[in-house]
Amino acid sequence: MAELEAWLTEEEIRAAGSAVPTRNAAELIRALADARVALAITTNNSPKAVRRYLERTGLTRCFDGHVYGRRLDPRLLKPHPDCLERALKWTGTTAAEAVMIGDAEADFRAARQLGVRFLGYATRETKSAVLYGAGARVVMDELPHNLAELAGQVGQVDQL
16 A cells, blocks of 8 residues: 555656646635635645645745645545544634635535535536535636635625
């Protein structure tokens, strides 16, 4: 298992070197960090690969080390809420205060298990349909340009 994990991590680190940034993501992340919002990344990928991407894109400071990724036990991958539980614990954020932006049904299911508000993100109609089918209330096809727009999206989740 350790050999497979090491190989997978190396492949993910290699991919992080050329991953294309999501439109508006860096600006939104910086604005949230500047507003002193506790940010964390929860992922089924290796935390090492995520850190490589953050370094490459200049976003490391925004997350203050809060990257919660894959562990050796595959049963803890999302939709299991393990990485999200760790993020909440170490950022000192309650589920009621948190919002998860995710692009997969597994993200939605992890958030739902903990009572975390969820904003879907999907650039393809097929992915939007999966998220809505799972129960997501709001699915964005692009990330908001600013904090006010993000607040409006979160407000839509709260009102439904």
